[in-house]
Amino acid sequence: MKTDNQNSRLFAVQILEKVEKNQSFSNLLLNETVKEQNLSPENIGLLTELVYGVIQNKLKLDYQLEPFIKKQKKIDSWVRQLLRISLYQMTMLDKVPTHAVVDEAVKIAKLRGHRGVSGFVNGVLRKIDRDGVRSAADIKDPVEKMSVQYSYPLWIIELLVDEVGKEETEKIIKSLSTRSKLSLRVNTSLKSMEAVIAQLEDEGFGVSKSLVSKYGLICENGLPVKSDLFKDGIITIQDESSMLVAEAMQIKPSDVILDACAAPGGKTTHMASYLDKDQWGEVVALDLHENKLDKVLENAERLRVDDLIEVRAMDARKSADSFPDQTFDKILVDAPCSGLGLMRRKPDIRYQKSLKDIYSLQKVQLDILNSVAPLLKEEGRMIYSTCTITKKENDEVVRSFLEENKNFIVEPVQLTNDKLKLSDEGYLHLYPHLHGTDGFFIASLRKTSDNK
Template identity: 45%
Template sequence: MEKNNVRLLAVEVLSRVGGRGGYSNLTVDSTIRQGHLADRDAALLTNIVYGVIQHQLTLDYYLAPFVGRRELDPWVRQLLRTAVYQMHYLDKVPERAIFFDSTEIAKLKGHTGIAKFVTAILRNIQRKGLRDVSAIQDPVKRLSVAASVPTWLVQKLFDQWGELEATALLNSINSAPHASARVNRTLTTREALVTRLQDRFPDVRPSTLATSGVVAPGGHLAGTPEFADGLLTMQDESSQLVAPSLALQPGDQVLDACAAPGGKTTHIAEWLDPAAGGHVTALDLHPHKVRLIEQNATRMRLADRVSARTLDARQAVTTFGEQSFDKVLVDAPCSGLGLMRRKPEIKYDKTIDDVQNLARVQAGILDAVAPAVKVGGRLTYSTCTITHEENQDVVAAFLQRHGGFRQVAVPTLAPVTHNHAAPALQILPHDYGSDGFFIACLERVE
C-alpha cells in the first residue's frame, strides 16, 4: 500500500487528532501538503476526515451490534468508522475499494488477524445492513444519535429552544458549510468582487444577511489573489453583523477587547477615518495572536487605523483609563457551539461545566471593561454560541450589576427576519445556514 493512500491517510489523521479535534483542520492541511495530494485525493481525504468527525456518534451506533463488547484499539475504531462512513454516506465510492483498502490498512497497521476481523465486520454490515436510528424511542437519545450530538447538549437545546426548534437546528448542522467572506469596502465593492470571482467560483453570490458578505457553496476563497491583496477576508455572515452593531462613527476610539485573529477588528477599522481621529485598539492575551491581528490589518491595508497589543482585556481600564473609548466590543471567549457545522469536533469537546465556567469568564470581562466606555458610548457583547447561560443570562446579570447601562436593539444594515432574543440578536445555525451567533448592545447612560 502506498504511503499516500487516501484511506490510510484518513485513518492516520483521525488517529492523531483523536480527542483533540480542534487540530483536525491543521492536520488535514499539513497532510495534504506533505503528501502532495492531487485535488481529487485531497477532496476525498477532507471529506472522510470531517465526515467521520461530524457523524462520529452515528457511526458508533451503527458499529455497536457488529463489534459487540470487544475493546478496539483507537486506530481500529477509526478504520471501521471511515469504512462505514464511506459505505453509508458516499454513494459514488465502490464498496470493493473500501473493503480492499480497509483490509490492507489493517494488515499494515496491525496484523493478519485484525485484517480478518475488519473484513468480517464489513462483510457482516454488507449482508445485514445498518440498524435504523428512527427506531430509538427516546427523542433525546434518537436525536443525539441522528445528529451525532451528546445527549446533554440535545437536552439543553430542548429545554431552551423547544423540541421543534432544537430538532431543526440539529438536523441542519451536518450539512456542508459554505465558504463565507467579507468584502473590504475601502478597496472595492461587493458587486465588483463578485464579478471578479465568478470565473473561478460560478456560484458565488452576495449574502442576504450581511451587506458586505459574499458566499460560495464550495471553493477555497482564502487561496485567491483577491484574498492576498486584501480585497476580502474570511468571515462568517453572522459574524459580520457585529461591527455594524457598534453604530460606528468615523472619529470613534474603539476597543476590541478579545480581538484575535482580527476579523472583527478589520471590519471595525473599515468604518473609521484616521483623518478624523478614528482608531481601533485590539487586544489579545497571546503575542502570536496579536501578530495575526497585525498581519490581517496590514494585508487589508488598514494598519493605519489599528493598534494591536498583548494585554488581558481585564486590565484595559488600568492601562487606558476610565471612559477612554466611544465603543467597546467584547467578542467573548465562548463554547463555540454555534460553529458545530463548520467545526464539528466542538460538540464532543464541550461539557455543561465548560458552559457554566465560560459564563463566569464572560461576566468578568464585561465587568472589567465597562468603566472604559464613555457616557453616551456603546458596549457590544457577542459570542458564537447558542446557550442562554453564555448569552441572555450574561447580559441580564450584567445589567443588574451596572445600572448605568441600558440595553438597546441591535442595529443591522439588512433586515434580519429570524431573531430569537430581541432586543438582542440570536441567530441559530438553521436560520440562514450560517454560524449560530449572539449580539447584545448596551449603552452607557451615566
C-alpha cells in the same frame, strides 16, 4: 506499495486518532497532511470526505457498529477509526463498492496490526454487509434519537431542547450537519460590490450576494485567496454573521474603540474600515497571545487599516490597569465561548466541550464585561457578541451583567437588514437554520452614567 486510495484511508485513520486522543482540530491536521503528502486532488477529496464524514456522524456510526463489536473486550483506537471510516463508506457513500471498502480496510489492518486484527476487521465488515445496520429510528426516546441520528452529544441536545424546544432543536442540529459555505467580506470603500462580483466571476468563481450582510458575498466554489482582490485587501474571508458586529457598533469616523478579545482580527479590521485617522479614529485590539496579535496586524496590513489599529497583548480582565475610566467611545466584547455556533465548519467542537465548560465560560464572559465597563464613556455603546447558540452564554450573561451594572441598559441591536428579527429583549440570535450562517449572538448595551 500502497495505492493513493489506501493512503487516503490510512491518513484518515491517523487524523481521526489524533482528533480523538489529543482534541486536535481536524481542519489543521488535514491541512498539514495535504501539505506533507503527494496526494492527487481526487484523493485529497476522499481524505477530506472521510475525516469530516466520520466526525459528523461518529455517534451514529458507533450506534450501528456496537452490535457487531460488543463481544470484543478491547479494540485499539486506530482499529475503531478504521471500522468507522469503512462503515461510513459502506452506508453513506454511493461511489465506493463495498468489496473495495472491505479489501482496503483489511490491507490497512495488516499494515498496522497482526493477522488477528485483519481477520477481526474483515469479519465485522462482512457481517455488516450481510446483516445490515440498525436504525436510529428504532430509539424510543426522542432526545436520545436526535443525539444518535445527528451525532450530537446528549448534553447539547438536552440543553437546546430546554432552551428552544424539540422542534427548533432538530432544525438547528440538522442545519449544523450540512456543509459550510464560504463567505467573503467586501470593502466597498475600495471597490463596489458589483465590480468585485464581476471580477470574481471573470476569475471563475461563482458568487452571490449575502442575504444577511450588505458587505457579504457567498462564494460557491473555490477559495479566492490568490485573487488580486484578496491580495489587495478588497475582500477577506469572514462569516456573514460576524459582519453584523461592526454595523451594530454604529461607528463614527472619530471613535476610539476597544476590541477586548480581538484575534484573529476579522471584526477588528472591519471596525477599523469605518474610521478616519485624520479624525483620530482608532481601534485598540487586545488579546492574551502575542502571536495571535501578529496575525491581526498581518490581516490589518493586507486590508489597509494597519494605521488605525493598535495591538496590546493583555488579558481583557486586567484592562482597567492599563486604561483610565471613560477612555473609549465604543467597546466590543466578542467573548471567548464554546463555539457551538461553529459546529458546521468545526464539527470536532461538539465532542470537545461539556456542560461544565459552558458554566466556566459564563464566568469568564461576565468577568470581561465587568472589567471593561468602566472604560466606556457615558452614553457609549458596548456590544457583546459570541459565536455560540446557548442562552447560558448569551442572554444569561447579559442579564447577570445588567444586574451588577445598573448604569447600563439594553438597546435594540441596530441593523440595516430588516429581515433579521430581534428577540423581545432586543438581542440578535442568529440560529444556523434560519439564514444558513454560523450560530451567532449580539447584544447592544448603552452606558447611561458612570456610576453603578
